[in-house]
Amino acid sequence: MSIIKDKNSIIRMFNVSKRFGKHYALKNITIDIQAGEFIFITGASGAGKSTLMKLLYLAERTSEGQILVDGMNLARISSSRVPYLRRKFGVIFQDFKLIPRKTVYENVALVLEAANEKPGIIKEKVLKILETTGMGKKINVLPPSLSGGEQQRVAVARALVGDPAIILADEPTCSLDSDSAQTILDFLLEYHSRGTTVLIATHNLQIISNTVNGRCISLVEGALTGAAKLL
Amino acid sequence: MSIIKDKNSIIRMFNVSKRFGKHYALKNITIDIQAGEFIFITGASGAGKSTLMKLLYLAERTSEGQILVDGMNLARISSSRVPYLRRKFGVIFQDFKLIPRKTVYENVALVLEAANEKPGIIKEKVLKILETTGMGKKINVLPPSLSGGEQQRVAVARALVGDPAIILADEPTCSLDSDSAQTILDFLLEYHSRGTTVLIATHNLQIISNTVNGRCISLVEGALTGAAKLL
Amino acid sequence: MLYYFKRVVSDILSNKFLNSITIATIALCILVVGVFALFFENACRIIQSGEQGGKMMVYLGPEFNINMLPQLKFKINALGETEKIIFISKQDALKQLKKDLASRSSFIDSLKDNPLPDALRVIMKKNVNKLETIKDLAVKIKKIPMVEDVEYGERWLGRFLSIFSLFKMTGYAISSLFFMIALFITANTIRLSFYARRQEVEIMRLVGATDKFIITPFYIEGLLQGIAGGIAGLGILFLFFLFLSSGVEKNIPLYMLFNIKFLSIKYSVIIIACSAFLGWLGCYLSLKQFLKY
Amino acid sequence: MLYYFKRVVSDILSNKFLNSITIATIALCILVVGVFALFFENACRIIQSGEQGGKMMVYLGPEFNINMLPQLKFKINALGETEKIIFISKQDALKQLKKDLASRSSFIDSLKDNPLPDALRVIMKKNVNKLETIKDLAVKIKKIPMVEDVEYGERWLGRFLSIFSLFKMTGYAISSLFFMIALFITANTIRLSFYARRQEVEIMRLVGATDKFIITPFYIEGLLQGIAGGIAGLGILFLFFLFLSSGVEKNIPLYMLFNIKFLSIKYSVIIIACSAFLGWLGCYLSLKQFLKY
Ligand SMILES: Nc1ncnc2c1ncn2[C@@H]1O[C@H](COP(=O)(O)OP(=O)(O)OP(=O)(O)O)[C@@H](O)[C@H]1O
Ligand SMILES: Nc1ncnc2c1ncn2[C@@H]1O[C@H](COP(=O)(O)OP(=O)(O)OP(=O)(O)O)[C@@H](O)[C@H]1O
Ligand SMILES: [Mg+2]
Ligand SMILES: [Mg+2]
Numbered sequence A, B: 001m002s003i004i005k006d007k008n009s010i011i012r013m014f015n016v017s018k019r020f021g022k023h024y025a026l027k028n029i030t031i032d033i034q035a036g037e038f039i040f041i042t043g044a045s046g047a048g049k050s051t052l053m054k055l056l057y058l059a060e061r062t063s064e065g066q067i068l069v070d071g072m073n074l075a076r077i078s079s080s081r082v083p084y085l086r087r088k089f090g091v092i093f094q095d096f097k098l099i100p101r102k103t104v105y106e107n108v109a110l111v112l113e114a115a116n117e118k119p120g121i122i123k124e125k126v127l128k129i130l131e132t133t134g135m136g137k138k139i140n141v142l143p144p145s146l147s148g149g150e151q152q153r154v155a156v157a158r159a160l161v162g163d164p165a166i167i168l169a170d171e172p173t174c175s176l177d178s179d180s181a182q183t184i185l186d187f188l189l190e191y192h193s194r195g196t197t198v199l200i201a202t203h204n205l206q207i208i209s210n211t212v213n214g215r216c217i218s219l220v221e222g223a224l225t226g227a228a229k230l231l
Numbered sequence C, D: 001m002l003y004y005f006k007r008v009v010s011d012i013l014s015n016k017f018l019n020s021i022t023i024a025t026i027a028l029c030i031l032v033v034g035v036f037a038l039f040f041e042n043a044c045r046i047i048q049s050g051e052q053g054g055k056m057m058v059y060l061g062p063e064f065n066i067n068m069l070p071q072l073k074f075k076i077n078a079l080g081e082t083e084k085i086i087f088i089s090k091q092d093a094l095k096q097l098k099k100d101l102a103s104r105s106s107f108i109d110s111l112k113d114n115p116l117p118d119a120l121r122v123i124m125k126k127n128v129n130k131l132e133t134i135k136d137l138a139v140k141i142k143k144i145p146m147v148e149d150v151e152y153g154e155r156w157l158g159r160f161l162s163i164f165s166l167f168k169m170t171g172y173a174i175s176s177l178f179f180m181i182a183l184f185i186t187a188n189t190i191r192l193s194f195y196a197r198r199q200e201v202e203i204m205r206l207v208g209a210t211d212k213f214i215i216t217p218f219y220i221e222g223l224l225q226g227i228a229g230g231i232a233g234l235g236i237l238f239l240f241f242l243f244l245s246s247g248v249e250k251n252i253p254l255y256m257l258f259n260i261k262f263l264s265i266k267y268s269v270i271i272i273a274c275s276a277f278l279g280w281l282g283c284y285l286s287l288k289q290f291l292k293y
Helices: A049-056 A082-088 A104-114 A119-132 A148-161 A178-193 A205-210 A226-230 B049-056 B082-088 B104-114 B119-132 B148-161 B178-193 B205-210 B226-230 C002-014 C016-051 C066-079 C090-104 C131-142 C154-196 C198-206 C211-251 C265-290 D002-014 D016-051 D066-079 D090-104 D131-142 D154-196 D198-206 D211-251 D265-290
Strands: A009-020 A023-034 A038-043 A064-069 A089-092 A166-170 A197-201 A215-220 B009-020 B023-034 B038-043 B064-069 B089-092 B166-170 B197-201 B215-220 C055-060 C082-088 C119-124 C147-151 D055-060 D082-088 D119-124 D147-151
Touching (some): A023 A049, A023 A197, A038 A049, A038 A205, A049 A166, A082 A089, A104 A148, A148 A178, B009 B049, B023 B049, B049 B064, B082 B089, B082 D198, B104 B148, B119 B148, B178 B197, C002 C211, C016 C154, C016 C211, C066 C082, C066 C119, C066 C131, C131 C147, C154 C198, C154 C265, C154 D016, C154 D154, C154 D211, C198 C211, C211 C265, C211 D154, D016 D265, D055 D131, D066 D082, D082 D090, D154 D198, D198 D211, D211 D265
Parallel strands (some): A038 A197, A038 A215, A089 A166, B038 B197, B038 B215, B166 B197
Antiparallel strands (some): A009 A023, B009 B023, C055 C119, D055 D147, D082 D119
16 A cells, blocks of 8 residues: 555545554554545544544644545645645534534534635525534524533534535534434435545444444554454 | 422422523423432433433522422522532533543542542542543543543542442443443442432433333423323 | 624623723723823923923123113023023112021121122023033023123032933833833733633634634734723723822812823823733734644 | 642642743732832932931021030920031131122122121931921021021922922822732732633532632632742842843942932832732632632
8 A cells, every 4th residue: 555645535544653642542553535435433432533533633643654635645734724624624523612602603603704605605504504403493502501412413513514525523423312313323424425525433333333334444442453454 | 299308218309490591491390219219311312311410419500399309408508508418419420520630530539638538548449449440540641631431431430439329420421332331330330239329311222221220210301201200 | 804893792792701801901001001101290290390491590790781681681592492581680689688688687788889790590491401401501601791600500400300310211111111011911811811712712723713713803802902901091090190189189289280180182092002002912922822833 | 738738739730821820910010019119219218318308597696606506506406306406607607608609709808797697507307307397396496595597498398398298198199009900900810810710610619629628729829829929020120120220320320329229128028928918819809709609
């Protein structure tokens, strides 16, 4: 496998390691993800799922190895380009990361505003996606007044509203009952069918077994397990 | 059912409602929980599970109705007694609520320090419980450096370290893989077998079906459903 | 731009606590600078009004006669910025001496001749308050024929003016120091309020906002806070001034003479501008720290 | 107690940023108060040293003769706090007059008799600087036989002393105002730093900590911050003072006379104590807001 860009690869990691102090959170990860794939990242608690995602949207920098996202080498990207890289991703953060002093609407709209979208379009898109995730009745509420599951649905809405090329979903349904979870999952599958690349970190095996066309990447203490390595 | 204290009741809610603005998060809840019971609170996202727990440890005040906890009427309790009420509970918060600038050890020790426990005992208890929840190797780490599941295990450790009379666990295993989740659940069952009252809010039906001797309270949009009402 | 203003308004509304604290701090800082400026300005004015610029006595020779006065006055006027020239004839001078000596004045009557010379009291404009200028003028006047001697209290005046200039110098130094302190305190406060909002900033960056998008509302807020703080500070200063000056006028009516004045409008506008700048610069200094990549 | 100190240390270590900002703000506030106190103290001292307490001339009647001098001096000394009494004989006075009049002194030689009286120059102690005290003394002295007249520049002195007392009064008012401002600013800063830690406080309360358990370390921290800030502020003030006084001494060597002095140790200790109090009170004011049930 070489680091040269492949026509269909949207994410390529080559021998990537991430160290915090002396502890390796990720060890020697080499993955190649095609545009439009639906990927599950599984592994026990602390296996490195979230860290892998953080490396992609540059919340953390790699300690060793190279990452290419849509042809860009993340190690060489200038800091003024970072926001544009991040707009390629729609991230559902494990801890939601909603802004507590902005309303649900403002939280979701922020993504489009940051991307200089027109006000009319912002309003339309935000209301539509909040309706879809079942949060249409709470658009003017502040996040601390929401239940855990409601917060997660807002986080999903924010990740998807910008129509990103890649969706990184870190435990996107863990705070949801099975009905709501299925709605969100169906929604992600819909994006996938439109060509979006989707990565889901989860330990809910039920979700995985319900999704036939997904590929599974398993991490054990920061390293890929045999199955995934073969891909 | 009368509001008079029953010898075996540790928690009694009588016609309790909680309103946020015009929206009722809880409507007319009447429950009687015996000391040593193992209770599941289920319901869809936004049904009022967390709110019900918040009313018990006085993070929120009831809008209507009465709550008795261990014979104390929560509406009449003086604010200087509130800390002592709260020490009866061990709460696993849905959003963990770890103090970001204190280490894992300090976060857990805090509960015992606040209760004026002796330094020697604090150290022993804290190290033991962190070992049990699988966080023994990370005692000097700050919470923001932990993975989601690790944070949740610290939150569990903190809730249990004080040997509370009542454990309120709000989605205690949602960020955990099934092995870790089972460890935590077994641990809660162990406390239960020693006589601790345990309330778990969850929508993980698997947990519920694995636990034979639990009682299930179901909420739908803030109201008890038929099954629970009969109890 | 309009969009940014909208965001600023919603930001201010959703962070009322942080905003009011920052504005209060700026107002208090401006109050410090303002109080000192007011105190200092008035002290200078009172000292100077006690002094009314330089003064000198010009003693004239016996060859002088009253007809030469207009010409002499003209000559002196030509030499420097004089405010007033008062002629004191030797007769007047003798009368004054007699008065001054009071009970011991009898010997004056025994004099055959008036021993005193005619004289001019020259009062210079207020802005002439440098020892050198006055000295220069004295030397020039002394060169005029008919002038026998010039007296201007060299030692006393020199000393007074040096103290006064020291006072002024220190005052300016302290004013600038206070302004610097105000800047640091404001920057610290703004830094704390960013610190309280760092999570929000971090989230915005993670969802792809550029630094400019994040920073601009903060700058606008800083400017507005500065202006609000400046106005509030001046307002409190004015109340303080009203309170103090009415107290002073009641208790020490003598000093109605030196009516204490508030800062001029020009000065006030400058202070508000400085305050706006303070808010802006405070933001600038604090944001640098929070936007490191 | 020891336990609380341990918690304070770990708190300070884990909140270095908030702590350093608070200490810096307190230091700056103390600096403002200190600079003003220094300026004001020195200004007062210079003005007073230029004046050296009250002075008066006591003119003696013709019946006086030099043998009576010790007795007279004794009497005057008994009346009030005099620093020095200098005898000026009429001969000396005439010589001085001759010198003063210089070229116009010829008429003096034509006098049959010395018209001037013997006199005493009475210089009062520095602390005698109230117009009334001086007036009192003058009246009393005038009643002594042999004393013909007493002169003490009533008008000029009155005016000077009133300005001076106005200056002092304003100075004290401003000092206290600055102290109040320092308090508000400190309280604001501490409030912001609590705001940044409100989540932590909230969590502690939820796990059953009493208010006392939560508050105590904050108070201790406030005190320590106050002391640290006070020391830092005085340190900066001292540097500023060194810089300024060396500059003044170089440029205006004349003023070596009025050697500018730093605040006394007593004063410094008071300021540090005030600063500690500031930190404590700042905590008190801010905590009230955050611990409402
Ligand atoms: N900023 C950090 N500093 C130090 N260690 C970190 C940091 N972030 C993560 N780690 C460590 O790296 C390991 C992997 O963390 P990561 O968050 O990727 O786990 P995860 O697979 O997402 O687990 P979970 O399912 O519990 O969320 C953990 O042991 C964690 O403690
Ligand atoms: N502080 C608050 N202010 C206003 N509304 C609130 C507040 N807290 C909760 N609510 C509302 O009350 C309802 C019940 O919330 P609660 O957190 O109890 O739900 P939940 O059963 O815990 O849901 P989840 O499973 O998603 O955590 C929700 O609709 C929520 O939006
Ligand atoms: Mg994770
Ligand atoms: Mg909940």
